[in-house]
Amino acid sequence: MSKVIKLFYMVLLQLSPPGSSQLVTAADMTLSLGWFSALAAGVFSAHVLQKLLFPYFWRDLLFLMKVIRYGVRLELFKFTSSVCTVLDRFIQQAQRIPNKPFVIYDGSVHTYRDVEQRSNRLANVFFDRVGLRKGDCVALLMSNEPDFLCVWFGLAKVGCSVAFLNTNIKSKSLLHCFNCCGAKTLIVGSDLFECLDGIITSLLEDNIQVWAMNSQSEHTEVHTLLDKINTASDQPVPAVLRVTTSLKSPTLYIFTSGTTGLPKAAVITHLQSLKAAAGFWAFGATEDDVVYIPLPLYHSAASLIGIGGTIELGATCVLKKKFSASQFWNDCRKHNVTIFQYIGELCRYLCNQPKTEVDKFHKVRMGVGNGLRQDVWREFQSRFGNIKMCEVYGSTEGNLCFMNHIGKIGAVGRSNFFYRLLFKYELVKYDMQKDEPVKDECGFCQRVERGETGLLLSKVSTISPFFGYAGGKHLTEKKLMRNVFVKGDAYFITGDLMAEDYEGFICFRDRVGDTFRWKGENVATTEVTEILGLVDFIQEVNVYGVEIPGHEGRAGMAAMIIRPAHTFDGKKLFEHVMRDLPTYARPLFIRLQEFMEMTSTFKQQKFQLVQSGFNPSMISEPLYVLDYQQKNYIPLTDSIYQSILAGERKL
Numbered sequence: 349m350s351k352v353i354k355l356f357y358m359v360l361l362q363l364s365p366p367g368s369s370q371l372v373t374a375a376d377m378t379l380s381l382g383w384f385s386a387l388a389a390g391v392f393s394a395h396v397l398q399k400l401l402f403p404y405f406w407r408d409l410l411f412l413m414k415v416i417r418y419g420v421r422l423e424l425f426k427f428t429s430s431v432c433t434v435l436d437r438f439i440q441q442a443q444r445i446p447n448k449p450f451v452i453y454d455g456s457v458h459t460y461r462d463v464e465q466r467s468n469r470l471a472n473v474f475f476d477r478v479g480l481r482k483g484d485c486v487a488l489l490m491s492n493e494p495d496f497l498c499v500w501f502g503l504a505k506v507g508c509s510v511a512f513l514n515t516n517i518k519s520k521s522l523l524h525c526f527n528c529c530g531a532k533t534l535i536v537g538s539d540l541f542e543c544l545d546g547i548i549t550s551l552l553e554d555n556i557q558v559w560a561m562n563s564q565s566e567h568t569e570v571h572t573l574l575d576k577i578n579t580a581s582d583q584p585v586p587a588v589l590r591v592t593t594s595l596k597s598p599t600l601y602i603f604t605s606g607t608t609g610l611p612k613a614a615v616i617t618h619l620q621s622l623k624a625a626a627g628f629w630a631f632g633a634t635e636d637d638v639v640y641i642p643l644p645l646y647h648s649a650a651s652l653i654g655i656g657g658t659i660e661l662g663a664t665c666v667l668k669k670k671f672s673a674s675q676f677w678n679d680c681r682k683h684n685v686t687i688f689q690y691i692g693e694l695c696r697y698l699c700n701q702p703k704t705e706v707d708k709f710h711k712v713r714m715g716v717g718n719g720l721r722q723d724v725w726r727e728f729q730s731r732f733g734n735i736k737m738c739e740v741y742g743s744t745e746g747n748l749c750f751m752n753h754i755g756k757i758g759a760v761g762r763s764n765f766f767y768r769l770l771f772k773y774e775l776v777k778y779d780m781q782k783d784e785p786v787k788d789e790c791g792f793c794q795r796v797e798r799g800e801t802g803l804l805l806s807k808v809s810t811i812s813p814f815f816g817y818a819g820g821k822h823l824t825e826k827k828l829m830r831n832v833f834v835k836g837d838a839y840f841i842t843g844d845l846m847a848e849d850y851e852g853f854i855c856f857r858d859r860v861g862d863t864f865r866w867k868g869e870n871v872a873t874t875e876v877t878e879i880l881g882l883v884d885f886i887q888e889v890n891v892y893g894v895e896i897p898g899h900e901g902r903a904g905m906a907a908m909i910i911r912p913a914h915t916f917d918g919k920k921l922f923e924h925v926m927r928d929l930p931t932y933a934r935p936l937f938i939r940l941q942e943f944m945e946m947t948s949t950f951k952q953q954k955f956q957l958v959q960s961g962f963n964p965s966m967i968s969e970p971l972y973v974l975d976y977q978q979k980n981y982i983p984l985t986d987s988i989y990q991s992i993l994a995g996e997r998k999l
């Protein structure tokens with residue numbers, strides 16, 4: 349038996365991330381060995397025969413070993429009070445493999461050294477010219493481009509935390525974003541400068557310094573960076589500026605449209621970014637992989653998993669400004685891409701492209717992402733070859749993560765006996781009509797049976813802390829449920845309805861409450877409600893998402909009551925949503941109502957509205973549909989309805 353243990357330990361060492369061997373200390377060995385023996389003892393206990401018959405047993409075990417091994421490495425940072433952050437890792441890689449391509453963008457290659465030196469220049473400018481100091485928070489409004497990374501790393505090198513702004517966000521929400529993370533400086537990409545048109549004076553009034561990635565600026569108050577970068581030194585700023593002693597100190601703020609109100613700044617600590625950076629590695633990626641990143645960098649998927657993961661491996665990534673279905677495979681062939689990041693929608697767009705002879709000619713072996721539906725998954729694999737699709741489940745701010753490392757179609761994650769020991773999550777009964785969890789007579793939640801759908805809750809503990817949101821304890825409290833099973837416990841409310849089958853595969857069913865997903869973005873119904881409420885003819889509005897066959901997520905729909913003595917003005921509404929809402933959040937359908945039903949807890953009744961959908965022949969109330977050509981909300985006729993179902997109308 350001890351031989352077997354030794355053998356496994358050897359395997360485990362083989363699986364360590366490249367270049368990490370210098371991090372393996374004696375303490376690490378004993379700790380891992382301790383973990384390992386404990387695990388091995390568990391494995392070879394009474395369950396052994398039964399488990400051996402289990403088809404995923406060994407793959408589960410190996411995967412779990414990796415997770416634990418990485419976890420031990422993070423635990424060690426706590427003991428030694430010296431954290432090797434993702435930035436430190438980048439600097440190490442830049443010394444180890446300076447000439448290796450790090451980012452390929454728009455045909456040009458940026459090596460690890462290139463990005464290291466340019467971020468040094470930026471760090472020097474930030475320190476000397478902008479006057480940024482350790483602990484400052486800086487907002488970043490940039491599209492996908494290599495300079496996004498150079499600015500990000502440059503800021504991190506002088507010890508600043510960075511708030512990534514969603515480039516789709518409209519003026520009103522943008523102003524709000526500064527308040528929640530306390531940023532006093534904004535860095536804006538040259539192509540996005542016009543986004544600021546409406547708000548530049550408000551920003552300056554709030555004493556926010558604006559720095560543009562330009563050489564010259566028309567506004568005298570807006571500073572320029574490009575001219576200063578070229579004359580700055582490419583020598584590193586003192587390392588002491590970036591040193592961090594705690595895994596729990598914030599490094600990034602990533603905005604999420606959570607469940608209530610305007611976007612919230614999720615606090616991303618070093619702990620979360622290091623965990624996310626291990627994702628590709630845990631799925632079996634190596635430094636020879638080439639990662640294709642077509643997702644926006646201001647989301648955690650691209651920045652934490654994509655860029656962080658590339659750095660962790662010492663691999664190369666191909667960064668796209670914007671996803672393009674028609675360029676996707678040519679890009680992959682041209683750059684020998686082996687791994688790509690996706691959201692479910694993206695794979696569907698790829699399947700909708702005209703078939704070609706060379707559909708299966710490429711080196712892509714793995715996709716990592718979220719939200720892939722079963723039917724698209726099957727079609728994708730039969731058309732483009734046996735690409736392993738690894739679903740990752742986990743919200744930016746959440747404290748729980750599932751990974752479907754087996755690649756089983758339809759599952760977002762995989763759980764087993766050991767996983768449940770490490771991560772305390774629960775599925776509880778949920779009442780869809782009342783829009784709240786089912787409670788027993790003592791006021792506690794009830795677990796669902798295996799295979800049943802329930803609301804996913806994740807226990808907040810020292811192994812799985814929840815860092816909450818910047819700028820308001822009440823925001824954080826809202827995402828927590830207390831006294832769930834016993835007095836005094838606390839769980840993070842994911843807002844997702846899930847089911848776990850008998851084999852331990854976890855499947856996503858639906859989102860509850862105030863958010864839905866559309867075009868890969870979270871839409872917060874309260875935010876949309878708030879913005880529609882500003883239109884003068886609307887008295888009351890209720891926003892929800894409806895399913896459209898053949899589309900991922902839900903399309904926005906708003907039921908509304910018109911003020912007395914007013915009429916519905918589609919053109920006016922159109923102009924309003926175009927100006928104040930990002931594309932994905934604009935309601936596609938409008939339903940006029942005489943009165944609105946409430947739930948027993950005085951919330952707006954959404955369930956029945958969602959169920960009744962947008963079929964004009966089933967709904968007697970007037971329906972309208974967003975029409976970009978006529979720049980108007982026009983009556984939703986049967987023929988328009990049919991063309992939407994047939995996928996002929998662009999949504």
Ligand SMILES: *[C@@H]1O[C@H](CO)[C@@H](O)[C@H](O)[C@H]1NC(C)=O
Pocket residue numbers: 682683684
């Ligand atoms: C891709 O791989 C092929 C064959 O393995 C090689 O000839 C080619 O140079 C590679 N292309 C790039 C961009 O690395």
